[in-house]
Amino acid sequence: MKLTNIFSLPDAIVKAIANDSYNAGPCDISCTRLVDSPRKVALEVQHAKDLVEDVSDRIWSLFGQSIHTILERADSTPALKENRLTMTRQNWVISGQFDRFVVADGLLQEYKTTSVFAVKDECRQSWQTQMNVLAHLLREHGYTVVKLQVCAILRDWRRSQADRTQDYPISPVLTIDIPLWTPEKAEDWIDTAVRKHQAARTELPECEDRWETPTTYALMRTGRKTAVRVYDNQIDADNALVAAGPNHELICRRGRNLRCEQYCSVRDYCTQYQSYAQTAEKEMSTSA
């Protein structure tokens, strides 16, 4: 991975990011990658030397590392902290590092510096998978895991939003209980995931982890900036337009693959994304 500095950020920031001490250790796959899209991971491995990332895109990772360091320094409860464990499945070594495991309580905790969007269900699902893989690593090494928890620090939390929006987190820091899988379920999940990642190294599968947002239809009234109402299917939207009468129109807000468009470092090498982007461009030029 090559780093660029397109915004001419201060040298100290560039060096702090370039000197990231993260190392998955000697393994075939890390726990973080195991829970990720096999297509994305296979492309990352294939193009490791060609990938380019700007330091500005790593700033939240740097922020997360500093939070981890400060919290670890302040934590006086006897616990295992930042330990890395491995296990072998299908001849692959899987490696995972957890933030904090209180042996006496069987409590596994992870700190996540993240966005409000990420605490919604879809991202919680990936936390659930990742933490259950870590729990299984602990079991493999003889520990008993009783409870899983994420401590989420929301970097974009706004009090004004919390006061007026339903389902918005009530605090910038949340402790979220994560369901603990049975050992059998964890073992099955890991076995299947390893096989999928191994197969992806030979033939790229479809990527399902694209953070898709649905296509919606906004009913707009002349002279008003915001939508009168947003519909998730065209039939309801067409009926609403007829009922609303003159001075109204429908605007189609096309669903997007947010991860591909904004967050995936391998999109330049991903034919699935390129074909999606071409289709989206065609649709836009037809509707223009």
Ligand code: SF4
């Ligand atoms: S560009 Fe999109 S489809 Fe391709 S690997 Fe990345 S997330 Fe998956």
